[in-house]
């Protein structure tokens with residue numbers, strides 16, 4: 001299993017970044033004489049099945065018997081008010097947290113209780129945390145190529161190609177030389193996505209991608225994620241409390257409330273949901289659905 005992480009916010013700092021960036025499984029290296037030591041062309045979406053997941057922090061029961069299935073290649077949003085356990089659930093999917101009971105299966109293989117006996121086959125996953133948290137001392141291109149260079153995944157000419165390719169995928173052509181510190185919040189977010197795409201992850205996770213973005217930049221980001229759906233085969237999970245964003249980019253949405261999944265459906269189904277918690281979320285938290 002390979003975790004290509006975006007550095008978390010400043011309080012997590014370099015320690016977490018390096019911890020997460022060094023998870024490359026030995027079996028992942030292959031083929032002498034290639035431009036890359038890792039086959040970056042074999043991206044696939046992975047399926048995820050969460051069964052009866054429970055998590056306590058002290059006395060606090062944060063995840064309550066969570067059951068959820070996410071299909072390979074799906075763009076799946078988890079929505080809900082603050083403090084309902086969305087981020088904690090995301091952290092379990094990437095094994096940053098361990099459940100008190102329950103299991104998560106990746107492509108049918110358990111990742112916790114029976115891991116080791118029947119571990120998931122190698123797959124790459126990447127998380128874009130709430131803060132874009134780029135290295136301000138580096139250029140845009142250096143940020144995107146950081147992991148590939150640090151792990152010496154590819155030869156330098158291939159790394160440069162990948163940087164150009166990934167920046168183009170997020171609509172940032174010819175920005176390699178820009179100083180990261182001079183970018184707008186929306187551009188930083190897109191550089192963070194390009195960096196997470198550098199390893200062609202099979203699974204990409206976003207934690208509150210629209211936080212701190214204005215409505216116009218949020219729309220741009222939504223279009224970037226939609227465009228990526230056409231060009232990548234990976235599975236995408238997005239945690240957000242921005243309902244309109246979720247309705248726009250998702251194949252399916254799960255509504256989380258008080259540690260439980262209370263509804264799952266396509267955007268059309270969620271809009272029409274009669275679940276009182278979903279209806280309450282639509283009409284109070286977000287002041288209605290955009291354009292309606």
Ligand SMILES: Nc1ncnc2c1ncn2[C@@H]1O[C@H](COP(=O)(O)OP(=O)(O)OP(=O)(O)O)[C@@H](O)[C@H]1O
Nearest residue numbers: 057062080081082083084085086087088089208241
């Ligand atoms: N490491 C931790 N230790 C103790 N409590 C925690 C920890 N992480 C999360 N919690 C608690 O778990 C609950 C769920 O937190 P979580 O961050 O998942 O909420 P969320 O739905 O993502 O909210 P938000 O939208 O505000 O990010 C909160 O009450 C939070 O305080």
